[in-house]
Each structure stands twice: as structure tokens, then as C-alpha cells.
Amino acid sequence: MDLSAGWGATYVTNARTIYEVDSLTAYLDRYASLWKKDLEVEVDEFLSASPTIHDFQIKFEELDAISRGLDEEPNHYVTYVKAFIERYINQVENIGNLLEEWDRNLQRNINNLDDIAFIMDTLRVIREKEIDxxxxxxxxxxxxxxxxxxxxxxxxxxxxxxxxxxCAFLRIKERVFFTTDHILSIQGGYKDGLLESIQELKESTKVFESDYDEVSWFTRNYCDVLKLYRKCPTNATFASQTRIWLTKISKNVTHLTNPQRYTVIKSVDLMVLNNF
Structure with missing residues (x-):
């Protein structure tokens, strides 16, 4: 068994960890003199060199720079915290707004099938987005x-x-349960109403198809009669044939479901037919 490979991997891992720690603390090196040296020893060494007023001025400037740096350290906290909040917490507002919208939709009064369809669509959206x-x-x-x-x-x-x-998210989950249960309890009555509406639609469609066939027949024959009459109004043969057609048309008109709807006859043509 080759132990060198495992030792090498461990060494690389430890080296990487040490490097990462050093990189995180590197910016503190400028303050290293505060904890690496004994203050009294440092002062004695400074005084032993017979410092001048100018030397003291330089030392005071160094200490002042360190003091200002320490005062600014809290600003690093504030900046990082602000960035952290913007990235990981501010999205809670969007979540809250979404939950409020779902709550309003689920509280909608159910008066017809459109209301049921709207709420069912809201429940579908909630199911799709709940985990995320x-x-x-x-x-x-x-x-x-x-x-x-x-x-x-x-x-x-x-x-x-x-x-x-x-808390709002937990309330939404409860409301989803109760809303679903409520829809299941009332869907029977709406189902019967829907079936009745479908039956009425089928009957209306049959009436429409019947009227359409009658209108189509009437319009086609009416146009043929007028063309024949206008072509030769004084010819006896044409006049005889036209009377036969007019008789058929008049019988069909009286049997139309809604004869008053057929306003395709112009007033002048109607007068011609009446006087024929």
C-alpha cells in the first residue's frame, strides 16, 4: 500500500488551508507590532536612541495612522453586512409579496365556474412554486x-x-388545504349546472343549424326567381314558371323558425313579388 500518495494529498490539503487562513489575515499584518512586541521594551529601545523632537513626531504619526485604521475597521463590517443582506436576505420582500398575492387569490368568493377556474389555477401555481x-x-x-x-x-x-x-408561508399551506377541500365539497352542484348549460348549447346549435338550412334554401331560390323575372318580365312561360317557384318560396317562408330575421329581401323586390 502506497502511503506516500495519502501523505502527499494530506500535505497539499493542509498547505491549501494554511494559505487560505494566511490570505484572510494578511490585511492585519499592518497592526502586527501591537501584539508582537512588548510595549515597555519597545519604549525603552526608542528612548535609548536619544530621540529628538522630530523622532517623536514620526512615532506619533505612525501611532495616529494605526489608530485611524482601527477606527475604520467597523466600516468593513458595515460594508460586508450590507452586501450580505442584499444578496441573501432582501429577497424575503419578494417572497412576502408573492405570498400576499396568493392569499388574496385564495380568498376570492366563489360564485360561478370562472371563480373556481381562477382559484384552481392559483392552486396549481402554488404547487409548482412551493418547494422553490x-x-x-x-x-x-x-x-x-x-x-x-x-x-x-x-x-x-x-x-x-x-x-x-x-408564518405567512405556513398560513398559505393551511389555506391551500382548506380551499381545496371547499372546492371538492361544492363541485357537485356546479357540475350539474355545467351539464345543463351544455345541453342548452346543444339545443341552440340544432336550432341554428335548422335556421341556417332554411335561410340557405330560401335565399338561393329567391335570387333565382328575381333573376328570371328581371330577365323577361312579360314572357308568359317565364311568368308561369316564376309563379310556381314563388308559391314554393312563400310556403317555406311561412314555416321558417324565425321568418322575421330574413331581411335579405329589398323593399323594391318585395313589392315586385307581391304584385306578381
Missing amino acids: TDRELIQCEEANALLSKFDLPYPKDIGDRVESVR
Whole structure:
């Protein structure tokens, strides 16, 4: 068994870890003198060199620069926390708005089939997005917990908002259950009404088809009669044939389902037919 391979992998891993730690703490090297040297020893060494006023001025400038750097360190916290919130917590607002929209849709009064279709579509959307919404909300909760763990400076109302959105999500899940149960309990009555409407539609379609056939026959023969009459109004043969056709047309007109609808006859043509 080759142990060198395992040792080499361990060495590389440890070396990488050391490098990562060093890279994270590198920016603190400028303050290393604060903890690497004993203050009293450092002062004695400084005084042993018989410093001038100018030397003290240089030392004071160094200490002032270190002091300003330490004062600015909290700004690093603020900047990183702000970026962290924008990336991992601010999305809780979008989640909250989405939950409010779902809640309004599920509270819609059911008065007809359109209302049922609308609510069923809302339930479908909730089922499709429930897992992703829960995952995003968990991420917001974990981010909020991390800020609290390190007691970082951030608005505390953000944590309250995350908690309220989680409660809203749980309420939506309960409302989905009750809404689905309610629709199942009332769908029987709407089903009967839908079947009756379908039957009425079928009957109306039959009436329409019958009227359409009658109109088609009447219009076709009416046009033929007028063409024949206008072609030779004084010819006895044509006049005889025209009377026969007019008699058939008049009988069919009286049997039409809605004869008053057939206004295709112009007033002048109607006068000709009446006087023929």
C-alpha cells in the first residue's frame, strides 16, 4: 500500500488551508507590532536612541495612522453586512409579496365556474412554486441566523420580516388545504349546472343549424326567381314558371323558425313579388 500518495494529498490539503487562513489575515499584518512586541521594551529601545523632537513626531504619526485604521475597521463590517443582506436576505420582500398575492387569490368568493377556474389555477401555481419558495425562505432564515450569531450590526426589523414571512408561508399551506377541500365539497352542484348549460348549447346549435338550412334554401331560390323575372318580365312561360317557384318560396317562408330575421329581401323586390 502506497502511503506516500495519502501523505502527499494530506500535505497539499493542509498547505491549501494554511494559505487560505494566511490570505484572510494578511490585511492585519499592518497592526502586527501591537501584539508582537512588548510595549515597555519597545519604549525603552526608542528612548535609548536619544530621540529628538522630530523622532517623536514620526512615532506619533505612525501611532495616529494605526489608530485611524482601527477606527475604520467597523466600516468593513458595515460594508460586508450590507452586501450580505442584499444578496441573501432582501429577497424575503419578494417572497412576502408573492405570498400576499396568493392569499388574496385564495380568498376570492366563489360564485360561478370562472371563480373556481381562477382559484384552481392559483392552486396549481402554488404547487409548482412551493418547494422553490420554501428553499429561498430557508436561505433567508440561515442568513439572518448568521448575522445574529456574530452580533453584526444590521437592522433588527429584517429578522422580524423573515419570521413574519415564514408564518405567512405556513398560513398559505393551511389555506391551500382548506380551499381545496371547499372546492371538492361544492363541485357537485356546479357540475350539474355545467351539464345543463351544455345541453342548452346543444339545443341552440340544432336550432341554428335548422335556421341556417332554411335561410340557405330560401335565399338561393329567391335570387333565382328575381333573376328570371328581371330577365323577361312579360314572357308568359317565364311568368308561369316564376309563379310556381314563388308559391314554393312563400310556403317555406311561412314555416321558417324565425321568418322575421330574413331581411335579405329589398323593399323594391318585395313589392315586385307581391304584385306578381
